[in-house]
Structures are given as C-alpha cells and as structure tokens.
Amino acid sequence: MNYHILAPVRIQTVVQLPASKSISNRALILNALSYSPYDIKNLSDCDDTGVMVDALNSNDNHFDVKAAGTAMRFLTAFLSKVVGEWVITGTERMKQRPIKLLVEALNSVGARVEYMENEGYPPLRIFGSALQGGEITMSGGVSSQYISALLMIAPLMEKGLTIHLEGNIISRPYIHLTLQLMEQYGVKAHWIGSSIKILPQEYKPVRFTVESDWSAASYWYEIMLLSKNAEIELKGLFKNSFQGDAKGAELFARLGIGTAFTGQGIRLYRNGNACPKLTYNFIDEPDLAQTFVVACVLTNTPFRFTGLQSLKIKETDRIEALKTELRKIGYILQDSNNCILEWNGERCAPETSPVIATYEDHRMAMAFAPAALVLEDGITIADPGVVSKSYPYYWEDLKKAGFEVKTK
Incomplete structure (x- = not known):
C-alpha cells in the first residue's frame, strides 16, 4: 500500500507529540x-x-x-x-x-x-x-x-x-x-x-513521566519551513530536555524557524534567518539527519553534513536510501568516507509520479512526507505503516493539519 500526500494552502494546528x-x-x-x-x-x-x-x-x-x-x-x-x-x-x-x-x-x-x-x-x-x-x-x-x-x-x-x-x-x-x-x-x-x-549500587523505584519526542518534533519544524503559511504548536516538550535531538531547534533556527516555549510545549515561528549553506556534524544527533537533508534540498540550501557513520547500520543504510530517493525527485547528493553527505545544488530530471521507498525505516517516511508542500503533484510514500515504529499517529496528525492522505 502507498499513501499519496497533498498539502493544504494554510496550516494551523496543535500537535500532541508522541512520547520519546x-x-x-x-x-x-x-x-x-x-x-x-x-x-x-x-x-x-x-x-x-x-x-x-x-x-x-x-x-x-x-x-x-x-x-x-x-x-x-x-x-x-x-x-x-x-x-x-x-x-x-x-x-x-x-x-x-x-x-x-x-x-x-x-x-x-x-x-x-x-x-x-x-x-x-x-x-x-x-x-x-x-x-x-x-x-x-x-x-x-x-x-x-x-x-x-x-x-x-x-x-x-x-x-x-x-x-x-x-x-x-x-x-x-x-x-x-x-x-x-x-x-x-x-x-x-x-x-x-x-x-x-x-560502582555496585541498587536502583530505587520512582514515579516517572516520559517527555514528548524531539525527534518527532523535527518533522513539524520541516513542515513549518516548507510551508508558506503555517501556525504550529507542539505539546509536551521541555525547555531543559535530556534529549539530544532537542538540538534540532537550534539548527532549524539557522534555516529560519524559531522556537518559543510555552507552558505546554513550543510554538514555531519564522525568525527571518536564511542560511546560505548549512554545515553541521551530526555525530551526536544522527536521527535528525534525514529531516535536515530533505529540508535543505527542498529549500535550495546547500549543505555538508558529517558524523553520519551510524546511518549505515540503522533500519536501512540511510545514506544510500537518501541518495536513491532524492534522485527520484530531482536532487543529486554526494557521499564520502561512509560518514559525509553533501549537496551543492546538483539537480537531475525528476521521475514522473515518483514513489518514495521507505526501506522499513520510519524516518524515511516522515522526512519525505513534508515534500508535498513543495512538489506540485504532492508525493507518494510506499509502506506508510512504518511510522508505527516511533510515531504511530503521524498520518492522522498530518490530516488534522489539513493534509490529504489518500491510499494509492
């Protein structure tokens, strides 16, 4: 089964993110x-x-x-x-x-x-x-x-x-x-x-509440970046988070999306920044790499990302998967040393009606779906059920935000 995603003209939504x-x-x-x-x-x-x-x-x-x-x-x-x-x-x-x-x-x-x-x-x-x-x-x-x-x-x-x-x-x-x-x-x-x-010690039982997932938040930052008209609030995130992927807020600030903390989470807004080229070492935040790769090419922002060695042994070889699937929609990425991925504006003819393969990888589906905001005919995602690995209600949240999600 495939999902075909079409984007709304305007987005106004409040999202209760999944727990980390x-x-x-x-x-x-x-x-x-x-x-x-x-x-x-x-x-x-x-x-x-x-x-x-x-x-x-x-x-x-x-x-x-x-x-x-x-x-x-x-x-x-x-x-x-x-x-x-x-x-x-x-x-x-x-x-x-x-x-x-x-x-x-x-x-x-x-x-x-x-x-x-x-x-x-x-x-x-x-x-x-x-x-x-x-x-x-x-x-x-x-x-x-x-x-x-x-x-x-x-x-x-x-x-x-x-x-x-x-x-x-x-x-x-x-x-x-x-x-x-x-x-x-x-x-x-x-x-x-x-x-x-x-040292040898004993654990003590405590009452524990799980924070919402900053990795999941990254896809909404991407949506905010690619949309021409959006108001997005994300619930359940903490300002002083233990999660390394909270670093994504700082990175998106360089691309033009700011973060305002509220009593219940965050509100996204445009901060006016326009990064001519994004250079970053993802050694500490490898799970954000796919989001930023797709976000950058779709905003014509050249990038050079290092520290990606762990991407080779994730749910799939994410470096090869990104190169293969982005070529389908007209972008040519270069990789080297099994840990570097870059794009300097190289383009190719896109496929007609491309279908984005997800390789049993939830992050491939969620990183590519926002491309519907940029591609005239929307985007088709194969095996969309893979999102259940980390964000089971991703497609439902997109629908609430106004996206059309159709079985194809």
Whole structure:
C-alpha cells in the first residue's frame, strides 16, 4: 500500500507529540531493574516500545523484537543478568544488523551469549546469570545503544563496571540521557575523560513521566519551513530536555524557524534567518539527519553534513536510501568516507509520479512526507505503516493539519 500526500494552502494546528521512544525504552529497563511498583506515565505507544513492554511482561523465554534495534540491544544486556535461558530474534533486516561488539563486551564481564545463526548477528541464545563486571574497552564510534545497554546493568554487576571509550565518541547525548535517567532511579556514575565508572549500587523505584519526542518534533519544524503559511504548536516538550535531538531547534533556527516555549510545549515561528549553506556534524544527533537533508534540498540550501557513520547500520543504510530517493525527485547528493553527505545544488530530471521507498525505516517516511508542500503533484510514500515504529499517529496528525492522505 502507498499513501499519496497533498498539502493544504494554510496550516494551523496543535500537535500532541508522541512520547520519546528513547526515554521510554530506557525507563522500562530501569523500572524493571528497580522492581518498581509504579507504572510509567506517558509511555510511548510505538512499535519499539511495544515489543519492550511485551518482553518484560512475558512469561516466555523466546522474544521477537521485530525491527526494534533499541529493544534488541537493551534486552540482550538485560536478559544476560536474568537467570534462565533466553532466545531473542527479529526481522530479516534485524538479523543483518551487527551486535558482535555488545555480545563480546557482555561475555567479557561474565555473560554467556551465543549466536544461533551467523556470527556477529541475531538471533541470540542467552544464558542469564550473575555478572562479574570489571573493566572493558570499547570504541566510542559504535552505536551508543551498545554502551547504554551495558551502563544500565552495570550497577548490578558484582564489581560494577568501568567502560573505557576509545576514539571519537558518537551520539554522546544518548549516553548522557542514559546516565541522567539512571540518576533519577538512584544510581550515580562518574564520567571522567573517556571513561565511565559505575560502582555496585541498587536502583530505587520512582514515579516517572516520559517527555514528548524531539525527534518527532523535527518533522513539524520541516513542515513549518516548507510551508508558506503555517501556525504550529507542539505539546509536551521541555525547555531543559535530556534529549539530544532537542538540538534540532537550534539548527532549524539557522534555516529560519524559531522556537518559543510555552507552558505546554513550543510554538514555531519564522525568525527571518536564511542560511546560505548549512554545515553541521551530526555525530551526536544522527536521527535528525534525514529531516535536515530533505529540508535543505527542498529549500535550495546547500549543505555538508558529517558524523553520519551510524546511518549505515540503522533500519536501512540511510545514506544510500537518501541518495536513491532524492534522485527520484530531482536532487543529486554526494557521499564520502561512509560518514559525509553533501549537496551543492546538483539537480537531475525528476521521475514522473515518483514513489518514495521507505526501506522499513520510519524516518524515511516522515522526512519525505513534508515534500508535498513543495512538489506540485504532492508525493507518494510506499509502506506508510512504518511510522508505527516511533510515531504511530503521524498520518492522522498530518490530516488534522489539513493534509490529504489518500491510499494509492
């Protein structure tokens, strides 16, 4: 099934954004580790969080996390310290997403995790037991989810855990997010230089409410940027957010969209800025890259984006996906070193009635849908149901804002 999106002439809308998936999934693990009697408030209802909830509430020993990379990594670490024998698997794409570094790190501190098919990849068989802990060294260039998965179980290891991070640390805000949430649950960590040390401690149950998702907000910033006439309010966002993707507000300010904080969230407005070229290192905010790539080309803003190495191992190879799909609508991107993507105004003839493939990637669908505001005949998105991974009501929210969303 495809959706064909047509944009309204004027947009006036108030959006209740979905809860943060990143915070929800961490809070679920911390709630379980603290044996909390409290339900988490405003928990995300996206696919990734749903599989986490199902797994943590299950009496089974076999878990299918589908396409949820966060759940795969967090649950692998969590189950390694829960006594029992467990199996964790996912979609065919999940079976192609590497997990070797996390498995090796866990096994080095006393876990027993085995590959069931191909070495270095799910599915996994986990023999859960008490973990010894100690010191490990990891590349700072790996997915922050590997590091966060280890950090959350670290205080329950017999010796605690010290992680020495080598090289450039990517997605640093996500590691900070994990440590800040752990502190809310009563555990303190020491991050000095490139080493994070966590002594043996106990989590304390707390009442917890999840903030709305700044990653989801980015698509509405994009809509505001591409629309000639829009009034948009986004509810549930905090000014002093733990989320790294809150940085998107500063970046969109350079493109011309300002942010006013209200008592309930934010209001978007035009600030008069016009950036001649946007240069930015997305090492800390890789999930914003697709939004800004599409937003820039559609406003004829040249860009050079670095720090994109983790995009190669996301739901799809997002660098190749962006190049392929933007060519369909007339834009030629250049990439280099597996971590740089740029556009200097190169164009090509667009396809007639292009259909944007989404590659089982929610962010491809949500980043490209606002293109309907610029393309005369709107835009067609394939497999639109992928948005359920993080923003299940995205299409409904577009309809409320006046977009036509038709099955095609």
